[in-house]
Amino acid sequence: MSVTETAAVVTTLRRAGCVFAEDEAALLLEAAAEDADRLSELVAQRVSGTPLEYLLGWVEFRGVRVGVRPGVFVPRQRTAFLVEQAVAGVAPGTVRACVVDLCCGSGALGLTATTELRVLGCDVELVAADIDPIAVECARENLAALNAPVFSGDLFGALPLDLRGRIDVLLANTPYVPSARVADLPREAREHEPLVAVDGGADGLDVFRRVAEGAAEWLSPGGTVLVETGTGQVGTACAVLAEFGLTARVEHSEERYATVVLGTRAIESP
Structure with a gap:
């Protein structure tokens, strides 16, 4: 041209x-x-108004081209901070870790976290799941090279039972936009991305609550769940994690305008 x-x-x-x-x-x-x-x-x-990523067929996320297709939630660049926190939270020298990407969408979080942990010498068992069949197929393509299974179903109900109690890193990019604010989203998000991936209910934390409840049982001792939230939701989110016996903390990135709430399961005394 x-x-x-x-x-x-x-x-x-x-x-x-x-x-x-x-x-x-x-x-x-x-x-x-x-x-x-x-x-x-x-x-x-x-x-x-068609999202650029749908036209290209991919989005660059933490230096990796992740395949996307119409009808799949497009990973936001701010969510790279969640992956950064997940990788940093795995102790140096860890030989093996079980990572689950719940509400996985395209599988971008699991793909990049696993890739980076393997570079650090950690053998990762990655499993992903989503309730949306379009997202499941997209994630299966993106995670095929990692030999990671992607299951279809509602949150923990989609996962194999042998994962219960042994998930070390639980990535959960749950929807957190309050229902009344969905109409305020950019046009391309409102008209092209699945509502189930953005609408978090009355206060934006409906799915988060269910993840927190399940995490208490599915995490390994010392395992951590990481969820992105809005800054105004932090107090409620931390209280929810505490309600289910998880130790909460918050990390914020001014550079990425990102907030991540983490909940860690206690290591039981011998």
Whole structure:
């Protein structure tokens, strides 16, 4: 494509409200592979509000291209902080860890956490699960190279019973937008992403509560559940974790505008 044609794409995207028009234009040009008709189609879909990641078929998350498809929740860059906390929470020298990606969506959290832990020398047993069949199929593709099973079902009900009491790291990117605030989400999220992945009920913590209750039983002694929340939900979230016998703490990243609540199961005395 000529410089003039590239500039025209950038202008079109900018007029549609794309904040990073130059970056998006470069990605769409790459995806179109010098096919002018294909490029026009992609640009038109982007202008209409289709998420860029659906058009590309992938999203970059912690340096890894994770496959996504229409109907699957697109991993947010702020959620990389949750993975960072999960990896940092595994003690140096740990030989083996059981990691579960619950409400896994595309499987991005389990994929990147496992990849990074294996680089550190930890042998990871990864299992993922989601209630949405589209997400399950997407995650199976993304996690195939890790030989990680992805189960379909509602939270812990989807998991094999032999995991009960031995999950060391429980990643749970639960929906946490209060129902009344879903209408305030960006248009592309409202119209294209599954409601089940964003609507967290009256106060945004309905699914979180169920995860906290199950975590108390499914975590290994010393195991930790990590969940992203809004800053205004921290107090309630910590109280819920304490209610189910988990020791709560909060980590916040100003850089990523991300808040993660962690709940750790106590190590029983001999």
